[in-house]
Amino acid sequence: MIRELALVDVYFLLLALRWTIGLTLLALLGGGAVGLFVAAFGAARNPVLRGVAMVYVGTVQGIPLLGWLFIFYFGLSIIGYNLPPLVAATVGFSIYAGAFLGEIWRGALVAIPKTQWEAGLSIGLNYIEQLRHVIIPQAVRMAIAPTVGFVVQLIKNTSLAAVIGFVELTREGQLTTASTFQPFSVYLLVALMYFSLCYPLTQYSRVLERKRRVLH
Amino acid sequence: MSYRFQFRDVFAQKEAIADGVLVTLQLSAVTIGLGFLIGILVAVSLVYGERWLRSLARVYVEVIRNTPLIVQLFLIFFGLPGIGIRLDVMTASLLALTINLGAYTAEIVRAGIESVPKSQIEAGVSLGMTQPQIFRHVVLIPALKNVYPALSSQFVLLMLATSVVSQISAADLFHAGSIIQSRTFRDFEVYTVISVLYLCLTLLMRGGFGLLYHLVFRRK
Numbered sequence: 019m020i021r022e023l024a025l026v027d028v029y030f031l032l033l034a035l036r037w038t039i040g041l042t043l044l045a046l047l048g049g050g051a052v053g054l055f056v057a058a059f060g061a062a063r064n065p066v067l068r069g070v071a072m073v074y075v076g077t078v079q080g081i082p083l084l085g086w087l088f089i090f091y092f093g094l095s096i097i098g099y100n101l102p103p104l105v106a107a108t109v110g111f112s113i114y115a116g117a118f119l120g121e122i123w124r125g126a127l128v129a130i131p132k133t134q135w136e137a138g139l140s141i142g143l144n145y146i147e148q149l150r151h152v153i154i155p156q157a158v159r160m161a162i163a164p165t166v167g168f169v170v171q172l173i174k175n176t177s178l179a180a181v182i183g184f185v186e187l188t189r190e191g192q193l194t195t196a197s198t199f200q201p202f203s204v205y206l207l208v209a210l211m212y213f214s215l216c217y218p219l220t221q222y223s224r225v226l227e228r229k230r231r232v233l234h
Numbered sequence: 235m236s237y238r239f240q241f242r243d244v245f246a247q248k249e250a251i252a253d254g255v256l257v258t259l260q261l262s263a264v265t266i267g268l269g270f271l272i273g274i275l276v277a278v279s280l281v282y283g284e285r286w287l288r289s290l291a292r293v294y295v296e297v298i299r300n301t302p303l304i305v306q307l308f309l310i311f312f313g314l315p316g317i318g319i320r321l322d323v324m325t326a327s328l329l330a331l332t333i334n335l336g337a338y339t340a341e342i343v344r345a346g347i348e349s350v351p352k353s354q355i356e357a358g359v360s361l362g363m364t365q366p367q368i369f370r371h372v373v374l375i376p377a378l379k380n381v382y383p384a385l386s387s388q389f390v391l392l393m394l395a396t397s398v399v400s401q402i403s404a405a406d407l408f409h410a411g412s413i414i415q416s417r418t419f420r421d422f423e424v425y426t427v428i429s430v431l432y433l434c435l436t437l438l439m440r441g442g443f444g445l446l447y448h449l450v451f452r453r454k
Contacts, residue, residue: 080432081429085428085432093422097237188302201313202312208305212300213300
């Protein structure tokens with residue numbers, strides 16, 4: 019049924035925006051957990067662990083996100099679970115975010131000079147204590163700006179979950195278009211909503227980056 | 235698990251796959267060429283432009299970098315006809331991808347240009363080089379060399395991102411996937427094969443860009 023684009027559509031788009039944010043948070047949670055392992059493996063001394071991290075990152079970053087979403091969407095149903103798109107999307111995005119976050123965090127870990135480790139050792143800290151009190155606090159400061167930058171990428175990329183039928187902002191935009199036949203206004207509105215979510219984060223990431231440069 | 239994987243049906247559709255690979259490569263090549271050009275122009279505007287030009291370039295970069303590619307694509311393909319501009323699938327895809335890549339490239343090249351120390355430019359001036367000579371040999375080429383890794387991985391990401399155009403039925407590799415899927419109903423197998431092909435393209439491109447670096451920036 020065709021009807022006019024009304025305020026209620028804006029309201030529905032805003033409701034769908036919650037799922038964009040929700041999926042981003044889920045992906046950050048899952049991707050963060052995966053990313054910790056990827057970073058730890060990637061910064062390890064053991065070449066086998068490093069190799070595993072490298073292959074993981076290379077594979078995930080070498081396949082389009084759409085590919086991962088479809089693989090998990092259809093793959094999980096083969097194993098016999100008829101799961102809602104939310105689960106497939108969460109798994110797909112966690113795998114994807116894990117590789118990028120892992121690479122960012124590994125970079126931060128490796129960038130800490132060896133002398134910092136040695137300084138920790140020389141005042142009698144063991145490996146875990148060195149990590150906890152010396153390395154991680156510095157690495158976190160270094161990684162935070164690119165991590166926020168990646169969150170922006172993630173928010174934008176959750177729009178691809180629309181293609182497996184997960185109703186977030188972009189999918190809701192498609193649905194609204196189908197009922198109002200006003201794609202130009204609808205997608206402009208959708209773009210505006212993404213922009214108002216992403217732009218502040220982009221600016222924040224820039225401020226963080228500048229602060230870090232001043233510190234070093 | 236009682237599922238039997240059947241890849242044979244998928245491999246039987248090799249013509250569709252080959253066509254898709256070709257379109258993906260063409261889309262990527264044209265987009266990279268045009269996007270790179272736009273990126274340099276916008277980067278130059280960002281650094282050297284008059285105030286109004288600088289603001290305009292900034293708005294372009296920020297709007298594109300803070301909205302999803304698929305929404306930009308939908309806006310161009312489904313939205314523009316609403317205000318009287320009708321584009322065919324390929325033109326819309328190319329336009330969306332190029333506009334998108336241009337913004338990302340601009341930001342990378344800008345960082346490169348700003349990384350060139352002032353003293354280098356002064357050295358150029360003192361050697362009696364003209365403005366265009368300085369820009370070309372002292373600023374742009376070293377700038378591109380500095381940001382080459384970021385630039386080339388952006389281009390690889392672009393190749394992967396072209397898969398999004400399948401959503402407006404452009405006949406790229408990912409779209410070949412959905413065609414084969416509707417012929418064979420082997421969802422999982424199809425998208426596994428397609429994904430592995432993208433992985434191969436990525437590895438090829440990374441190798442190619444590595445080689446190109448040595449060819450272009452060989453002399454110190």
